[in-house]
Amino acid sequence: MAVSDIICERRGAAGFALLNRPQALNALNHGMVQALDAALEAWAQDPAIERVVICGAGGRAFCAGGDIRLMHELGVAGLFDEQLDFYREEYRLNQRIARYPKPYVALLDGYVMGGGVGVSIHGSHRIAGDKLVFAMPEVSIGFFPDVGATFFLPRLPDAAGSYLAVTGARIGAGDAVELGLATSHVPSARFADLAKALEAHGDTEAIIAAFSAPPPSGTLGPHRALIAQAFGPGEIPHLLHVLESAAKAGSAFAADTLALLRAKSPTSVALGLRQMVEGRSADIESALRIEFRIVTRICRMADFYEGVRAVIIDKDNQPRWSPARLEEVDPALVEACFAPLGAGELTFERGAGR
Numbered sequence: 001m002a003v004s005d006i007i008c009e010r011r012g013a014a015g016f017a018l019l020n021r022p023q024a025l026n027a028l029n030h031g032m033v034q035a036l037d038a039a040l041e042a043w044a045q046d047p048a049i050e051r052v053v054i055c056g057a058g059g060r061a062f063c064a065g066g067d068i069r070l071m072h073e074l075g076v077a078g079l080f081d082e083q084l085d086f087y088r089e090e091y092r093l094n095q096r097i098a099r100y101p102k103p104y105v106a107l108l109d110g111y112v113m114g115g116g117v118g119v120s121i122h123g124s125h126r127i128a129g130d131k132l133v134f135a136m137p138e139v140s141i142g143f144f145p146d147v148g149a150t151f152f153l154p155r156l157p158d159a160a161g162s163y164l165a166v167t168g169a170r171i172g173a174g175d176a177v178e179l180g181l182a183t184s185h186v187p188s189a190r191f192a193d194l195a196k197a198l199e200a201h202g203d204t205e206a207i208i209a210a211f212s213a214p215p216p217s218g219t220l221g222p223h224r225a226l227i228a229q230a231f232g233p234g235e236i237p238h239l240l241h242v243l244e245s246a247a248k249a250g251s252a253f254a255a256d257t258l259a260l261l262r263a264k265s266p267t268s269v270a271l272g273l274r275q276m277v278e279g280r281s282a283d284i285e286s287a288l289r290i291e292f293r294i295v296t297r298i299c300r301m302a303d304f305y306e307g308v309r310a311v312i313i314d315k316d317n318q319p320r321w322s323p324a325r326l327e328e329v330d331p332a333l334v335e336a337c338f339a340p341l342g343a344g345e346l347t348f349e350r351g352a353g354r
Contacts, residue, residue, distance in 0.1 A: 008039035012199030015043035022058025051103040063116025098122035118147025128173040128182035137168035142307030150279035151287035162231035174218035185215035292346035
């Protein structure tokens with residue numbers, strides 16, 4: 001990692017973390033994860049730091065995900081332990097943010113996806129700018145919604161989390177606020193002033209409130225009842241039946257959603273639906289342990305490498321999934337991905353190695 005990939009520094013009463021890979025839409029690499037985790041640990045112990053603020057450089061993205069290309073290269077080379085080292089530390093960072101003892105303010109404008117969601121959604125304050133594009137698009141590359149998605153997505157109203165998990169659909173600031181993914185909206189033009197104000201001593205809520213404005217209208221509202229009906233039970237046959245029936249009755253949203261689902265990795269969709277059911281009763285630690293179980297298995301499965309090839313490397317967007325249809329996914333395979341890892345389970349103790 002170049003030192004400049006992430007800049008962690010004290011500014012007045014705040015610890016500021018700037019994700020600084022604008023040419024890569026601030027995608028997280030291993031060094032960035034380690035640096036942010038170390039900074040958060042230090043700031044938690046520093047009485048002069050009242051809050052943490054995290055933002056992205058370049059104006060196009062807060063953080064568009066993790067370094068998937070590198071994960072693909074490691075897997076192709078058979079370096080699975082190195083892959084898992086990254087996910088282990090990333091998930092521990094997600095847990096640290098969720099349990100952080102001080103206000104954690106994420107300034108979210110532009111793309112916020114995958115790993116970028118993981119270093120923001122678990123914080124106490126998530127500020128949506130006008131240009132926010134939020135998504136968990138992992139099913140598009142044969143992966144699965146991780147970084148704590150098993151915890152936060154099942155808690156969204158009307159099964160909207162399941163919809164986001166298995167379609168990879170993108171939403172803007174309005175829907176993010178309405179669903180509770182963002183805690184408030186601040187116009188993008190005021191982000192720099194808000195960041196400056198957060199350097200001062202004072203109540204975090206009051207500082208943010210002074211810059212907040214009503215969010216733009218969302219787009220999911222008219223479809224929330226259908227989403228709840230289709231995605232709520234978390235069962236593939238039910239999901240397809242409801243959407244197909246609604247599409248035949250003239251729902252363009254149902255038809256579009258079916259098309260989205262059919263384009264994704266069937267195995268990933270099945271895993272995502274199961275996660276949403278498992279996560280309803282999970283705390284953040286249990287959710288991340290579930291995800292570490294899945295990632296341990298999925299990084300050795302063909303769909304991940306085929307998805308990255310089609311979407312990121314060759315960019316032909318013609319993945320050949322195995323199996324090719326949702327109806328063909330083996331329930332036993334899904335079950336096996338959730339099985340305990342024994343001595344390999346994710347723990348949250350630092351400095352204990354693997």
